[in-house]
Amino acid sequence: MAITTDEFKAMEPIKYEMVRPDLRTGDVLLFHSTGLGSQVIEAATHSLWSHAAFIWRLDDIDRVMLLESMDTVGVRMMPMSTRVDGCAAAPDAYHGRLLVLRHADLPEKVDPVKVRAMTQFALDRVGYPYSFHELHQIALRIALGMAGRIVTGRIEQDKEFICSEYVAKCLEAIGIRIAPDKEGFIAPADIADDPKMEPLYSILPDNPEFSDGQAASAQRA
Numbered sequence: 406m407a408i409t410t411d412e413f414k415a416m417e418p419i420k421y422e423m424v425r426p427d428l429r430t431g432d433v434l435l436f437h438s439t440g441l442g443s444q445v446i447e448a449a450t451h452s453l454w455s456h457a458a459f460i461w462r463l464d465d466i467d468r469v470m471l472l473e474s475m476d477t478v479g480v481r482m483m484p485m486s487t488r489v490d491g492c493a494a495a496p497d498a499y500h501g502r503l504l505v506l507r508h509a510d511l512p513e514k515v516d517p518v519k520v521r522a523m524t525q526f527a528l529d530r531v532g533y534p535y536s537f538h539e540l541h542q543i544a545l546r547i548a549l550g551m552a553g554r555i556v557t558g559r560i561e562q563d564k565e566f567i568c569s570e571y572v573a574k575c576l577e578a579i580g581i582r583i584a585p586d587k588e589g590f591i592a593p594a595d596i597a598d599d600p601k602m603e604p605l606y607s608i609l610p611d612n613p614e615f616s617d618g619q620a621a622s623a624q625r626a
Contacts, residue, residue, distance in 0.1 A: 407597060407598040407599065407600055407602065408504070408506075408597060408602075408604040410453055412604070413453060413502075413504060413604065413607065416504075416604070416606075416607040417607065418502075418607045418608065418609035419606050419607065419608060419609060420608075420609050420610075420611045421485070421486060421489045421490060421608050421609070421610065421611050422611050424505065424605075424606045424608055425469055425485075425486075427605070427606075428460055428462055428469050428485075428505065429460070429462055429507065429511065429513070429515075430460065430461050430462045430515055430520060430523075430579075431459075431460070431507070431508065431511045431515060431576065431579055431581065432460040432505055432506065432507050432511070432605070433457060433458070433459060433460065433505070433506045433507075433508075433572055433576075433596055433602070434457070434458045434459075434460055434471065434485070434503060434504070434505055434506075434608075435453075435454045435456070435457055435503070435504045435505075435506060435593055435596065435597055436454065436455055436456035436457070436458070436499070436501055436502075436503060436593075437453040437454055437455065437501050437502040437503070437504070438455055438456070438500065438501035453502075453597075454504075454592075454593035454594050454596075454597050455593060456473070456568050456593060457473070457568045457569045457572045457593040457596055458471040458472065458473035458488070458568065458572065459471070459472040459473070459527070459571070459572045459575040459576070460485065460505070461482075461524075461527070468484060469484070469485045469486070470482055470483065470484060470485060471483055471484070471485045471488050472527045472531075472571070472572075472575060473568055473571065473572075474533075474566040474567060474568045474570075474571040475568070479532060479533050480530045480531050480532060480533045480566060480571060481531060481532075482527075482528070482531055486611075489503065489608060489610050489611070490610045490611045491610075498610035499610060502607065503607065503608040504597075504604060504606070504607055504608070505604075505605045505606040505608060506596065506597065506602045506603065506604055506605065507602070507603050507605050508576070508581045508599070508601050508602055508603070509601040509602075509603060510580070510581055510601060511579075511581060515579050516579075516580075519578065519579040519580055520579065522578045522579070523575055523578035523579045526574060526575065526578045527575050527578075530566070530571070533566060567590075568593065569591045569592050569593045569595065569596055570590070570591050572596065573591045573596070583595060583596055583599055584599070
C-alpha cells in the first residue's frame with residue numbers, strides 16, 4: 406500500500422541496529438531532507454521524498470549495503486550503517502528522515518539467478534555519472550504538466566541515472582516493476598506511491614553524535 410505523509414509522520418522511528426536483522430535484498434530506502442535541493446524535488450513531486458536507494462544484503466560477509474545514484478558522485482555503493490549513522494572518517498549521521506519499504510511481490514529468498522542479474526547490473530554501473538540530462542528532462546516535463554501540457558513517453562536511461570531510476574532498474578532485475586508516472590519518469594515519490602510497496606520502518610540514526618571511540622561498533626555495516 407502507498408503511504409501518506411500523515412501515516413509516515415505517525416510512525417515511531419526505530420534505531421537502525423534494531424531494523425538491520427530484518428532487511429532484505431530488494432528493500433528500498435527513501436530519504437526526506439530539509440536541504441534546499443531536496444526541498445525542490447519534494448515540492449516538484451508533491452511528496453516527502455527526495456532520494457531513493459536499493460538495499461543489498463550480503464549474509465556471507467555480514468553486511469547490508471546501499472546502492473544509489475548521487476548527484477555529487479554518481480552511482481556508488483556503501484555500508485548502510487555509514488549512510489545512516491556516519492563513520493569515523495565522515496562522522497555526521499543523516500540529517501533527515503528515512504523510510505524502509507518492501508514490495509509485496511518480494512520473496513523472502515530471491516531467486517539466485519535474479520540476484521546475480523541484479524548484482525551484475527548494479528555493480529557494472531558503479532561509477533556511472535548522475536543523470537543531470539534526465540533531471541532536466543524531468544524538470545521540463547513537470548513544468549509543462551503544471552501548465553496543462555502532458556508529455557507522454559518513457560524517459561529512457563543508458564549510462565546515466567537519477568536515484569529512483571537506478572533503484573527501479575535494480576528492482577526490475579529481480580522481477581519487480583515500478584510503473585513510471587504520467588510524465589514518463591520514476592521519481593522517489595512514485596516508488597513510495599506504488600500500491601504494492603509496504604512501509605516497514607521509519608529509521609532513526611543509532612549514533613547522532615558519532616566519535617572515534619564509537620568506530621569499532623560501526624564496523625558491522
